Amino acid sequence: MADIEDYAIPFLIFLASILLVQIILAKIRRNDGLPPSPRALPIIGHMHLLSRMPHQAFHKLSARYGPLVYFFIGSKPCLLASTPEVAEEILKINEANFLNRPKVANLDYLTYGSADFATIYYGPHWKFMKKLCMTKILGSRTLTQFLPTRCEARERFLKLVLKRAEAKEAVDVGGELMRLANDVMSRMLLRTRCSDTENEADDVRKLVKELNTLGAKFNLSDSIWFCKNFDLQGFEKKLKDARDRYDAMMERIMREHEDARKRKKETGDEGDTVKDLLDILLDIYEDENAEKRLTRENIKAFIMVRSLIYANICTHN
Numbered sequence: 001m002a003d004i005e006d007y008a009i010p011f012l013i014f015l016a017s018i019l020l021v022q023i024i025l026a027k028i029r030r031n032d033g034l035p036p037s038p039r040a041l042p043i044i045g046h047m048h049l050l051s052r053m054p055h056q057a058f059h060k061l062s063a064r065y066g067p068l069v070y071f072f073i074g075s076k077p078c079l080l081a082s083t084p085e086v087a088e089e090i091l092k093i094n095e096a097n098f099l100n101r102p103k104v105a106n107l108d109y110l111t112y113g114s115a116d117f118a119t120i121y122y123g124p125h126w127k128f129m130k131k132l133c134m135t136k137i138l139g140s141r142t143l144t145q146f147l148p149t150r151c152e153a154r155e156r157f158l159k160l161v162l163k164r165a166e167a168k169e170a171v172d173v174g175g176e177l178m179r180l181a182n183d184v185m186s187r188m189l190l191r192t193r194c195s196d197t198e199n200e201a202d203d204v205r206k207l208v209k210e211l212n213t214l215g216a217k218f219n220l221s222d223s224i225w226f227c228k229n230f231d232l233q234g235f236e237k238k239l240k241d242a243r244d245r246y247d248a249m250m251e252r253i254m255r256e257h258e259d260a261r262k263r264k265k266e267t268g269d270e271g272d273t274v275k276d277l278l279d280i281l282l283d284i285y286e287d288e289n290a291e292k293r294l295t296r297e298n299i300k301a302f303i304m305v306r307s308l309i310y311a312n313i314c315t316h317n
Contacts, residue, residue, distance in 0.1 A: 045072030074223025116301035
């Protein structure tokens with residue numbers, strides 16, 4: 001009992017100190033002209049006001065406090081904009097002030113320290129990556145070059161459905177459409193078909209599903225300031241294991257591409273082969289005169305984010 005009392009008193013003092021600091025900060029914020037904010041609780045901020053249906057909780061907050069609400073998820077300050085006029089003020093008129101996305105610990109680790117385009121901080125490198133996407137990766141010329149790939153995959157899908165129909169067999173249309181999209185994306189990204197080797201395809205789908213799950217997990221270190229340096233949820237080992245496996249896979253694929261590119265240069269047989277996304281990124285990686293140099297981490301992070309975007313497709317069983 002004595003041991004419990006020894007810990008209880010300091011803990012209560014700690015909580016009381018946090019509450020006192022939050023009360024003082026709340027008064028300061030009110031005097032700083034910040035938007036209205038409901039009363040926060042120690043440590044968790046306003047997390048107790050958020051339910052499993054966040055949009056309903058946000059609606060209740062806006063109905064009570066107005067179109068712009070200042071609140072905290074743990075110790076992280078947030079703004080809730082709930083009308084088109086306020087959203088326009090934030091996203092259009094003051095766009096430059098809101099371009100950076102908050103760093104999420106799990107995703108930041110998986111993307112090699114936010115080395116991709118989607119989570120990198122706004123600045124010269126972000127502008128270069130945006131230009132790269134718009135002119136080379138998502139440009140009309142590149143998409144047109146992949147038209148035969150899309151047509152071939154579509155034709156294969158239609159033949160499969162027709163064959164099953166003639167045999168009067170059931171077809172999982174949703175599943176086959178997901179496989180179709182996955183096939184097209186894998187060929188555009190890496191010039192490989194996920195269906196080429198079924199066992200390897202299953203491994204890739206499982207890995208992407210694992211990365212997607214880990215990247216989306218709520219990490220206390222993102223919201224509670226004193227948890228920042230503690231792995232209370234045991235993510236560290238899982239994140240390292242998943243990224244190491246992804247890294248090994250991507251290094252193998254990149255070496256295969258580099259070897260193929262080297263052979264073509266040696267034989268002079270580069271031709272008009274359609275370049276996949278990885279080839280386009282490797283061109284910039286190898287170009288000493290490029291506007292910005294890409295690292296291997298940039299390339300692997302870029303590919304990873306595109307894979308996570310299509311996670312629901314790639315992980316279909």
